Amino acid sequence: MTSEHPNAWAAAAIRRLRAEGRAHGPTPLRPLPLPALRDIEVYLKDESAHPAGSVKHRLVRAMFCRAIASGRITADTTVVAATGGAVAVAGAHFARLLDLSFRAVVPAKTPADTLVRIEREGGRWQPAEQPPAAVQQEARALAERLGGHFLDHFTDAGPALAEYGEPTIADEIFEQLRAEPHPVPAWIVTGAGTGATSASIGRHLRHHGHPTRLAVVDPENSAYFPAWASDCRDYATGMPSRIPGIGRPRTEPGFLPSVIDLVIPVPDGASIAALRWLHDTAGVPAGPAAGTGLWGVCHLVSRMRAAGARGSVVSLVGDHAEPYRNTHLDPEWVRTRGLDPGPYADAVERFATTGEWDAG
Template sequence: MTEEHSNAWAAEAIRRVREGGPHVTPTPLRPLSLPAIRGIDIYLKDESAHPTGSMKYRLVRAMFCEAIASGAITADRPVIAATSGAVAVAGAHFASLLGLDFTAVVPARTAAEVLARIEGEGGRWQVGEQPPAAVQEEARALAERLGGHFLDHFTDVERAMAVSGEPTIADEIFVQLNGEPHPVPEWIVAGAGTGATSAAVGRHLRRMGHPTRLAVVDPENSAYFPAWASGCGDYTTGMPSRIPGIGRPRIEPGFLPAVIDLMIPVPDAASIAALRWLRTAAGIEAGPATGTNLWGVCHLAARMSEAGVHGSIVTVIGDTADPYLNTHLDPSWVRARGLDPAPYEADIERFVRTGYWPAGQHPA
C-alpha cells in the first residue's frame, strides 16, 4: 500500500468510525426522581444508548480513531483485545465496520451471553490459557504473532480520549443541563475502570473553571480508593472486581487521582441493591456499575440535604441490564457469592421515602 493510499484509507476509516452506524449523540440525560430530597435534582447520563449498549463504545471509538491516525491500525492488520466485557463488544463492532478481523482473548468462565455479543458484532474470541491476570499479556503476544494491533484499553484509552477532538461526556452533560434549574451540578459521580471517564470529567471541570466536584465510586477488591486515600501510586489488591466495568486490582495508567475530589468505597452488595432498586422502582434497566454510581449519589444527596445545599448531581448509566440477567440480577448467583443486598435495599427504599440515609453500615 502506497503512502498516498494509506492516508486515504486512514481518512476514510476515521470518517466511518466517527459517522458510521446509528450514533446517539449526545446520549440522553434522564432525570431520576427522589421525592424526599427537596431542592436536589438527580440526572442519569445514559451511555447505554450507544449502539453496543455501553459507555465503552465512546472510549473504544476514540481508541480506534487514534490508532488509525497514528498508523497502528491499517487496512490489513487484525485487532486483538484482552477483555471479556463491553470493550470487546465495541472493539468487534468497529473492526467489523472497517472490515478488519477482531479477536478477544477472554478469561475462562466468561459468560456465554458476552461471547454471543462479541460474535454478534462480527468478532471472534478465544479463551486465554493463562490465569485471568495474565490474559492481557497473552493477547499482546497474540497480536505480535499475527502482526496485528493490540487494543490496550488500560494504557491507551485515556490518551486517545484526550486527543480525540470530539465532545466528551462532560461536554455533553453541561450542554444538556443548560436551561435546567441547576445547570452547573454540585457533583458528577463516576466509576473508574480504565480511569478515562473520570479523567475526562475532571479535566473538563478544571479547564472550564466549574465549581462542580468529581466523586468516583469504587467497588470491593479495587485498588483505586486505597491508592487515592493513601497517595500510594502503585497500590495493588491482587483480586478482581465483581462489578463489571469498574474497579481494578492495580492502578491503571489512565487513572488520574489529582482530578478527583472525593472517592466513595461501595460494598458490592450495595451496588446490587441499588441496581435492583433502579430496575424495580425506577424502571431503569442498567448494569451493576450504575448501581455503584447510584449508591454514591445517595450518599452525596444526603450530605447536601443535611447541609441545606440545593443543586444537581449527575451520574452515568454505564450499560444495560441484559448481560447481567443470569449473574448480578439472578438471586441464586448473588447468594452463591455470599452477598446479601437486602439491608442495603432497605436503606435505599427508606432514603427515597424519608430522606434518611444511614450510610449503609452493614456487614460486607
C-alpha cells in the same frame, strides 16, 4: 490487500468513526424521580444507549481513531483485545464498521451472553490459555503473531480520549443541563475501570472552570479508593472486582487522582441492592455499576441536604441490564457468590421515599 494509499484509507476511516458518533448523537440524560428530594435533582447519563451498549463505546472509538492516525491500524490490520467485557463488544463493533478483523482473548469464565454479543458484532473470540492475570500478555502475543494491533485499553484509553474523545461525556452533560433548574451540577459520579472516563470528566471540569466536583465510586477489592486515600499511585489489592466495568486489582495508568474530589468505597452488597431498586422500582434497566453509582449519589445528596444546599447530581449508567439477567440480577447467582444485598436494601428504599440517609 487494498491499493488505496494508507493515508487516504486512514482519513476515510477516522471520518467514518466520527460520523458514527454524530449519527447517534449524545446519550440520554434522564431525570431519576425522587419526589422526597426538594431543590436537588438527580440525573442518570445513560451510556448504555450507545450501539455497543456501554460507556466503553466512546473509549474504544477514540482508541481506534488514535491508532489509525498513528499508523498502528491500517486497512489490513487485525485488531486484538484482551477482555471478555464491554471493550471486546465495542472493539468488534468498530472493526466491523471499518471492515477489519477482530479477535478477543477472553477469560475462561466470560459469560456466554457476552461471547454472543462479540459474535453478533462480527468479532471472534478465543479462551485464554493463561490465568486471568496473564490475559493481557497472551493477547499482546497473539497480536504480534498475526501482525496485528493490540488494543490496550488500560494504557491507551486515557490518551485516546484526550485526543479523540470529543464530544466528551462532560460536554454532553453540560449541554443537556443547560435548560434545567441547576445547569451546573454539584457532583458528577462515575466509576473507574481503566480510569479514563473519570480523568476525561475531571480534565473538562478544570479546563472550563466549573465548580462541579467529581466523585468516583469504588467497589470491594478495587485498588482505586486506597490508592486515592493514601496517595499511592501503584497500590494493588491483587483481587478482582465483582462489579463489571469498574474496580481494578491495581491502579491503572489512566487513573488521575489529582482531578478527583472524592472516592467513595461501596460494598458489593450495596451495589446489588441499589441495582435492584433501579431495575425493579425505578424501571431503569442498568448494569451493576449503576447500582454502585446510586449508592454514591445517596451519600452525596445526604451531604448536600445536611448543608442546606441546592443543586443537581449526575451519575453515569455504564451499561445495560440485559447481560446481567443471569448473574447480578439473579438472586441465586448473587447468593452463591456470598453477596448479601439485604442489609442495604432498606437504606436505598428509605432514601428514595423519604430522602433520609443513615448508611454513612
